[in-house]
Amino acid sequence: MKLVLCYLPIVIASFIASTTHASAGQVYHEKSGFVVIEAENFSTQHLDDKRRWLVFSKNTPGHNLADADQAHYHDASNGAYIEILPDTRSNHHETLVRSENFTNNAGTMAVLSYPIYFATPGRYYIWARAYSTGSEDNGVHLGINGHWPESAQRLQLCKGKHAWTWSSAQRVNTNHCGTPNTIYVDIPHKGVHTIMVSMREDGFELDKLLLTKDKSYIPAGKDKSETLSNSKPLKKKTQLLKITDYTxxxxxxxxxxxxxxxxxxxxxxxxxxxxxxxxxxxxxxxxxxxxxxxxxxxxxxxxxxxxxxxxxxxxxxxxxxxxxxxxxxxxxxxxxxxxxxxxxxxxxxxxxxxxxxxxxxxxxxxxxxxxxxxxxxxxxxxxxxxxxxxxx
Ligand SMILES: [Ca+2]
Ligand SMILES: [Ca+2]
Ligand SMILES: [Ca+2]
Ligand SMILES: [Ca+2]
Missing domain, CATH: 2.60.120.260 (Galactose-binding domain-like)
Incomplete structure (x- = not known):
């Protein structure tokens, strides 16, 4: 299988124009207590000099960055996902270099932003659909509005190797695989809030994010479609059609x-x-x-x-x-x-x-x-x- 990749500034534009559900004028919003996001449809990426989230789909060309696994777009929702590369620590035999192939400091490396309109404030549990092939590519940090609350750091998955797997488990010292259904953010008030993702371990692969107010909700498969606004056409004038400027x-x-x-x-x-x-x-x-x-x-x-x-x-x-x-x-x-x-x-x-x-x-x-x-x-x-x- 050929590994393919695009560099991000190009990917975002071409991706939104072509393959994704999202298009100009569409934005993420909460719908009945759920927000579903295709990870590849992030709005911006910052602090990406050393590690960078790259979009993979069947259309992306090859690359020669360090990477321990093949592309996994076949079973990805929307036919695309993101992986953070290079991956210079795919297993514990490879050297851990802090602030390079690992960081416990959320919000410091490869920060993605997803602005979302929430009509309903409150606590949202966050699920990530991720693909792990090793022991050092299965942790990521989440945040909100430039803050990285403890409750959203160190999302971890241990089970479900070599398959797209949903997790909402937080890694803690007493349980490195994480406690299920523990990752959450609090939405303080109605309005636009930015959900954020940043690196913990390089090589992490993210397909989709799902936020839900229902603590007992467990996503399965590709689960729901992304929650995008459905902008209606603006009302057009029917009279004085050629009057385009006037006092x-x-x-x-x-x-x-x-x-x-x-x-x-x-x-x-x-x-x-x-x-x-x-x-x-x-x-x-x-x-x-x-x-x-x-x-x-x-x-x-x-x-x-x-x-x-x-x-x-x-x-x-x-x-x-x-x-x-x-x-x-x-x-x-x-x-x-x-x-x-x-x-x-x-x-x-x-x-x-x-x-x-x-x-x-x-x-x-x-x-x-x-x-x-x-x-x-x-x-x-x-x-x-x-x-x-x-x-x-
Ligand atoms: Ca890979
Ligand atoms: Ca790694
Ligand atoms: Ca990987
Ligand atoms: Ca996806």
């Missing part, structure tokens, strides 16, 4: 006055967020309706104005924008095959001062194309907004 949007419905503004009235077409003319009434056809907005003191300045109208299949309505009865723009909708398609009309360098009356007018017209009730249907002069963008 102020004057919405036709919310900002403009339509009472007592002319001989024929607008009504509010709320489903389309538009003002419109009820062209069913023949008296309202081919005449301008008006809506008005009074400029406030804080809005004084020079702007580009964009009138957002809605094209309609049954007619090409005309629009007029005026300030204090002086026309500054006159536009006609283009023909369209899509009802309520937004059309944008620009007016450059418009100076607004306090008390100015901005008036938007439009009329209902027919293009004679759409038969209706013995005649043809009318477009209703719909418009949606007047957008103010401050000139630079």
């Amino acid at each position: 102020r949007i004057l919405h036709a419905i919310d900002s403009f006055t339509i009472e007592n503004t002319g001989e024929i009235p607008y009504y509010q077409h709320k489903a389309e967020s538009a003002l419109a003319i009820n062209a069913v009434k023949t008296a309202y056809r081919n005449k301008f309706a008006h809506a008005e907005y009074t400029v406030q003191a804080k809005e004084a300045g020079t702007y580009t104005l964009r009138l957002v109208t809605l094209a309609e299949i049954d007619g090409e309505s005309t629009y007029i924008v005026s300030i204090n009865n002086k026309e500054i723009g006159r536009f006609t909708n283009p023909e369209t095959t899509t009802d309520y398609q937004e059309i944008y009309f620009n007016m450059q360098d418009v100076e607004l001062t306090k008390g100015d009356i901005i008036r938007v007018s439009s009329k209902a017209v027919t293009n004679g194309k759409i038969p209706e009730n013995g005649g043809t249907a009318f477009a209703r002069g719909r418009w949606r907004a007047l957008v103010l963008s401050k000139s630079d």
Whole structure:
């Protein structure tokens, strides 16, 4: 079997992009008192000059670091795991060098970080899924938020050699194989906390971590899938689609006055967020309706104005924008095959001062194309907004 390896900065990026469940925007979180982490999906690694956690999967290339065992990705959860190398002490015949191939000082060598959102604070028992082939590759330290509480140091496994094995046992002087179900951290409050891993013995192989509030829980096999947030897509806007920068949007419905503004009235077409003319009434056809907005003191300045109208299949309505009865723009909708398609009309360098009356007018017209009730249907002069963008 060929031994394969990647160096970490590359591995993290490529791994997240390709083979793992995790992807951009996904983060670990606690779910019903459980946190399950693929060890290879760590966020950062520090203090890794002498020993380094390396990711192994079927895609990683070979290496020539000291190592006493072959790769074990076949039975690894997510097809990948991490091993801390070089491993210069795989058995007790090889020299123990403190702060090199062994350290009892948690948090001093090859420190990994896994930020996790916990909704439920409290005590979490930590299980590690590890693969040991010798007597000097079966201990690791755990920590939280840069601290290394005694309760999370010296996770150890003795049984289950040459197989992926879950352990939550802490090595103590009276029991070098550790006491089962004793490794834990306390999550002080709801929020993001960073679970950390650091070297105790080189050659240690870690596939997965499982944190549980249930002290009697015993994981088996690959156990649960990693607990990742499931980000829903953010809500996208459906109107004013091409308005990508603006100072102020004057919405036709919310900002403009339509009472007592002319001989024929607008009504509010709320489903389309538009003002419109009820062209069913023949008296309202081919005449301008008006809506008005009074400029406030804080809005004084020079702007580009964009009138957002809605094209309609049954007619090409005309629009007029005026300030204090002086026309500054006159536009006609283009023909369209899509009802309520937004059309944008620009007016450059418009100076607004306090008390100015901005008036938007439009009329209902027919293009004679759409038969209706013995005649043809009318477009209703719909418009949606007047957008103010401050000139630079
Ligand atoms: Ca190895
Ligand atoms: Ca070792
Ligand atoms: Ca090993
Ligand atoms: Ca894994």
